[in-house]
Amino acid sequence: MATVPAAAQSTVTVDDGQVTVGTGTATEDVKVDNTGNESVSIDVSSPTGIDVDPSQRTVPAGSSETITLEISADDDASGGTVTVSTGDDSETIEVTRPPIAGLEDEPLDVGEVLVGGQASGEVDIEQIGGDGSWRYVSASVDSSDPDASLNVYETGGTLEWTATVDDDAAQHEDLEWEVELVPDGNDDAARTVDVEGEVIYPPRFGDVELDDDQVTFDEPRDSTATVTETIDLEVENAGDLEMDLETVTASAPSGGIDVSITDRPETIDGQSTGTVEVAVAADTGLDEGAYDISGTARASDATVSDANFDGTITVDHAVTLETPDRIDIGDVPIGESTRQTASIGETLGYQNVEDLEITLEDGPDSWLTIEEAPSRLDAGGSRPVVFQAAFDTDAELGTSYEWTYAVDGTGVEEETVTVTASPVPVNLDPIRNDVEAYDGPVAEGTLSMVETMDTRMRDGDIEDDSITTVISFGTASSLYLESMDAASERQAAGEYDQAQQEVVQAAAAYNTMTLYADELDGAAFRSDTEPVLSAAESDLDAGIQEQAQHYESRLESENVSLIEKATIKRQLARVTLLQGDDERASALEQEAQSAFENYTQAVSDGERARQRADETWETMESEQFVTVAGQPLLLNPAEYDTYTDRVDEMNVAYENATATFEQAGETSRVEAVESEYADRTATLEVTRWSLLGATGVYGLLVIGIVVRTARGTYQYLRDARASVSGDFLV
Structure with a gap:
């Protein structure tokens, strides 16, 4: 049996079926008749960009309702068909749209506008929605900013604008306007566009601040005339445009401080801070304290007011302790004491060090004492500190003991000093130091013996008698080396008379070495002494032989005085005795005595x-x-x-x-x-x-x-003749 469709229960009827929607909202009435026994749901559908309110509605059973639909569209939407349906019946509404104008960039940003100035530009006017096209678009400012004006006009599809900012506008103030665009004079299609901008300021100095810094006198006063510290001067460009920095000057009113600019930026970006490096050279004779510095920053733009600044620097006198890191007292024989002096000083020379203390931080509580220590240090001065090490039998041989002392005082950084000392049965350093000054098998063998004994002493593996014997051997070896070295130097210089005493002393030292070598116990010691004695004997024989040849050649010389002959024979007798020829030595001694007697007789005859x-x-x-x-x-x-x-x-x-x-x-x-x-x-x-x-x-x-007698005789004879002749009477 065929199914017959049921009769419609509801119908929809629209008012006009057409509506034009601009930039506002249009309305359309819709009548719904519900003849059924159940309520009817109304559904409204629309194309993208077109909004309908309400989009759904329910009509009760057996009733009729007229619904007013509010239809709007997005600016960029085109027209379309709106469908109203109850399921049983539906109707459509054709929505048409006029052309809608807009700008290429929205919102329009006029950018940064200098206070008291203006900015201008242009932007394309575009159709952003609607159908069809326009003939023209009119533009006007719909809403103004209280601190700036905006002028606009349309020409050839382009919006030209000019923004002018008031002189008293605040820096970085946001500027806001609204511009209305009306195509073909159709107010229903009129649309407003937001316009925005920002107020900016020209370059100007903001904060100019000198970092409060400290000039520390940390170089020795006696070798440093000035201490230079670089201080940063922060120069702020509070404006928004770049500032050309022309000069920065600085000075100090106090004597003893020289201020100069060592580096500065050429430009400072807007809303930025540039760093200027200020060199402060302070005389090391200045007292501690704060010192004023002032100066001026100047821009190349004469309209920018100069910025003056003031600041202070603080002069601080550093104090530095100079202490040795390590003091090695070395080997200390048990039962004896050894002192070691070190110097502690203040190196800079600006402040005294008061309340100086030297305290033990680590190490044994015994065996090391401080005999002398300063309680203060003058600026730039030093004082001795004397340590004394003295070990008793509780100390372990072969152990290097270490003490750590803290050196501290008022206003100084603490320093530490490490003192070391080692207990030994006997101190071998004097012998070791003497022998180390020489080269050759004698010195090397003697050092080997000393080191062997040192090792055995530290191990406790040696008798006291052996210690005494090795020390005696080492002392004799040191004397031998010293004498032979001096003899060789004298012989090389041709000073054989001076070399004679050194050779005799070297022979005596060699004999002592041979005596103590026979008393040494142990293969290690014997293996060291054999090459030592062999080398020493060879060197000594060579030295004696050279002395003998010298004196023999002098005796053969024809130009030898009596005293020289007596002296040479006596010296040659000593050399011959060293060579072991006692008989010839005795004969030479007698000849020397005879020569001395001849010399004495000659001196007596001469006198x-x-x-x-x-x-x-x-x-x-x-x-x-x-x-x-x-x-x-x-x-x-x-x-x-x-x-x-x-x-x-x-x-x-x-x-x-x-x-x-x-x-x-x-x-x-x-x-x-x-x-x-x-x-x-x-x-x-x-x-x-x-x-x-x-x-x-x-x-x-x-x-x-x-003549006188002759003249008298003549006078007498003349007078006699006169008396005889009588002439005297005439």
Whole structure:
């Protein structure tokens, strides 16, 4: 049986079936008749971009309702068909849209506008929705900003705009306007566009601040005239545009501080801070405290006001302790004490160190004491601290003990000093230090013995007698090395007489070494002594042989005085004795004694000859010479023969004395006799000339007397003749 469709229960009727939707909302009435026994649901569907309200509705059974639909569309939507359906029946509404205008960029951003200035631009007007096209679009400012104006007009599909900011607009204020676009004068299609911008300011100085900084005097005062610290000056550009920085100057009113700009930026971006480096050079003679610094920052733009700044720097005097990191006292024999002095100082020279304390932080409580320590340090000064190590039998041999001391004082950083010392039965450092100064198998073998004994002592594996023997051997070896080294240097310089004593001393030291070597116990020691003694004997023989050759060659020389011959034979006797030839040494000693006796006799003969010369001279001075103004003169010609005899006697005596002293090797006596002889010979030359002068004077006197006598005789004869003749009566 066929099924018959049921009759429709509801119907839908629209008012016009057409509606135009601009930028606002349009309405359309829809009547729904429900003749059924159940309610009817109304569904409204629309294309994308078109909104209908309400989109659903329910009509009760057996009733009719008229529903007003509010239809709107997005700006960019086109027209379309809206369908209203109850399921039983449906109707459509055709939605048409006029063209809708908009801008290429929305919202329109006019950007940053300088306060008191303006900005302008243009933007394309575009159709963003609707159907069809327009002939023209009118534009007007619909809403204004209180601190800025906006002028707009449309030309050829382009919106041209000009924004002007008031002089008193706030920096970074957001500017807001609304511009209405109306295509073809159709107000239903009118649309508003948001316009926005921001107020900016030109470059201007904001905060200019000098970092409060500290200039620390941390270099020694006596070697540092100034301490320089670089301080940052922060220069703010509070404006929004870039600032060209022309100059920055700074100075300090106080003497002793020099301020200069070492680096600055050429430009400072808007809303940014530039860093200027300020060098502050402070004299190290300044006291601690705060010192003012001031200056000015200037922009290239003359319209930008200069910025003055003030700041302070603080001068701080550092204090630095100088202490040794480590003090090694070394080996300390048990039962003995060893002192070690170290220096603690303040190195900078600005402040004293008060309340100086040296306290033990780590290490044994015994065996090490501080004998002397300062309680304060003068600025730049130092003081000694004396440590004394003394071990008792509780100390373990072979252990290096360590103590750590803290050195602290007012205002200084704490320093630590580590002191070390090792207990040993005997201190071998003196021998070790002496022997280490030399090279060769003797020194190397002796050092090996010392090190062997040091190791065995630390291990407690040696007897006291062996310790004494090794020390004695080492001491003798040190003396041998010293003597042989000195002898070699003397021989190389040709100073064999000085080398003789060194060779004799080296031989004595070698003999001592051989005695103690025989007493040593242990294969290790014996293996060390054998090459030592062999090398020492070889070196000593060579030195003795060179001495013997030297003295033998001198004896063969023809130019040897008596004293030299006696000395050489005695030295050669000592060398021969060292070589072990006792018989020849005895013979040489006798020959030396005989040579000394000959020397003594020669000196005696020379002194007697010199005495004879002195006596002859004294006789001439007392009997023949007349001293005038300190100069002996010979004025009596009658003494001439005696004078010449005595001069010859004196000359012979001086010549004998000189020859005898030269033969004896008495150089100083020869020089004294020759000097005395030369002085007296010069004096005799004067006396000879004085004798010649005196002889001339005597001759003149004799002639004068003869003439005077002749004249008197003549006068007498004349008077006699006159008396006889009687002429005197006329």
